[in-house]
Amino acid sequence: MTTTDPHSESTNSTAVEITDIGVDFGHVTALESISLSIADGAFFTLVGPSGCGKTTLLRSIAGLETPSHGKVSIGGRDVTTEPPEARNVGIVFQNYSLFPHLSVADNVGYGLQFHDLSGQRDPEARVAELLELVDLPGFGDRTPTELSGGQKQRVALARALAPEPDVLLLDEPLSALDARLRAKLRVQIKTIQRDLGITTVYVTHDQAEALAISDRIAVIQQGQIQQVDTPETVYRQPASRAVAEFMGNNNVFEGSVADDGQHLETEGKLLPLPETHDRAPGTSLTVSIRPESLVVADSQQGDPAVLSATVETVEFLGDAYRVHCRWRDKSVLVTTAATTPPEGTVKLHFDPEDVHLL
Template sequence: MTTTDGNSKGADNTAVEITELGVDFGSVTALADVSLSIDDGEFFTLVGPSGCGKTTLLRSIAGLETPSRGSVSLGGQDVTDEPPEERNVGIVFQDYSLFPHLSVAENVAYGLQFHDLSESRDTEARVTELLELVDLAGFSDREPGQLSGGQKQRVALARALAPEPDVLLLDEPLSALDAQLRKELRVQIKTIQRDLGITTVYVTHDQAEALAISDRIAVMRNGRLQQVDTPETVYRQPASRAVAEFIGDNNVFEGNVADDGRHLDVGGTLVPLPEGGNRAAGQSRTVSIRPEALSVTDGQRADAPTLSARVETVEFLGDAYRVHCRWNDRSIVVKTAATTPPEGAVDLQFDAEDVHILEPQRSGSTRSNSVRQGGPSANQ
């Protein structure tokens, strides 16, 4: 279990290598044999609903969880049996976890006593440098109790970065903050990460946050990886129904391929399928179409596929309306930039290319590069 996987990329640019890692809590499997590799300098996000195993995976990388199976390598070194203090990772938790009996500067300096700094800088200079990095210059002597939530989280970030960790681990760092602050701080984290070029593993349950800041995303569910890819690919080409429904708003329909092999029969209405790929008539298929790919029209584009629907509820979003419609006894959501809310009977038009065919279950990892699914039933 301690040998590095032979199939992994070269140790030169792989910062984190997870090989068939499993974590059991009693009879509950929190993490089911996950394999994953994260590149040097990459901003990698683990996203999924609560209880999906993302925090367990993060804590396993930090050495705060004892794996039941598999291995963790950092920078080509197998660290599976190393305690957290031997791994040179920095971690930031949701509720800040600042040491309440130490000042801001003492918090940031805490990790420095255990590390030899790469350059000959004294502790004080390093603390000042980091507090400037997180825009908290002059806060050295404050007590954690005197800080706001956003300030506490920036101190926690500075504390984690101070000993120059190889990997930065962020466990829902923004979840305790209000919406506006969350957006500001997320930009700041992204900027700092890019400037330092530090490998970062970020855990969140907020799919919008994951899309916004990541180089790559791993969507998790029930202790397994569902899809690992760039935000764009995960959004546009979800690997499974679960991913399609978790990432962003989506409309998902099931039907059977019509006799021509180019349409899907959804409750009696023929929905055109995109080009490419043979589809045998009668096969059961699931498709998704994004709300913004649908437009509310009076049927102007005669050539475009059209769904006749009825408006039920309209939400005003500021820059658009989200329109909840009824079509063929199904719910369908449309996002439209119209200046007035649509009502009554409407035609919903789209391009066949915007229809995405979700791969049938048990399809393996065709869409994920560098992912090896642990078990055959990865998508349940």
């Protein structure tokens, strides 16, 4: 496995190629028609609300779900009809799913008997090596019941990695852990992934986790892919209103392009648009403005890039305040790093270039 910069796609070969797959459960369509290519060595995250089909997609890569149509290739090999044991993937589930009757070492070593690893390594040495990797040296003789949640999940990770899989599949691996441990283990997973350069598909419903950990993100909603891009792009330039709202507390305004072509007519007011855009006057338009793009400040009258809003609720986040305001009939969210919480009527400034057209 070669370690290359996963961001520069042109130089990368494709590790996982999904072509037009669909999955039906009886009369329910879980996945409609999905195509994706995942670059070699990338940390690729499938994110979406629960029930959107992201886990079904992951399970289809593993061979645990049989698509009703479409094709799955791993490393250039068509594995659509292959059973899971023939795909050389490693999977980690949310609830660890350690074999309760086997020791930690036997759990980690279980997959080695089915794989002929290059280098003729001693299985015991390989198990020790992996326990070292996940920071659990000497835990081999314990039983899964003696471990904490975070330790169990690291054993599950070691078990999945032991046979040197082509792809590592992680299905909400951190969701059963408490917030502090989640953040810690997230960094550990990311570090191990980068050190090994292993192609990783990560499923989560937590957009913040997706943004923090991924090279690329696929946002899935209702069995369909909404957007595939880098975390930065998905966050700053969501492809649709649904993505904008899912990727975190975006302020969305609906209206139409004013006659001058420079403003959005919404809620009976004109909001300035970025200088260059391709929308014709009169067409209907939806835009989003991120909460951190709005600035609470005093302002001169008549500046169009200002919303005059009323503070309704303030949440203190430690490093910032999240302010819930009301502007006309809309609720507007603002994050501000001010040292005292705003109150009463406030002016919300924004740079027209921060207005994102959907």
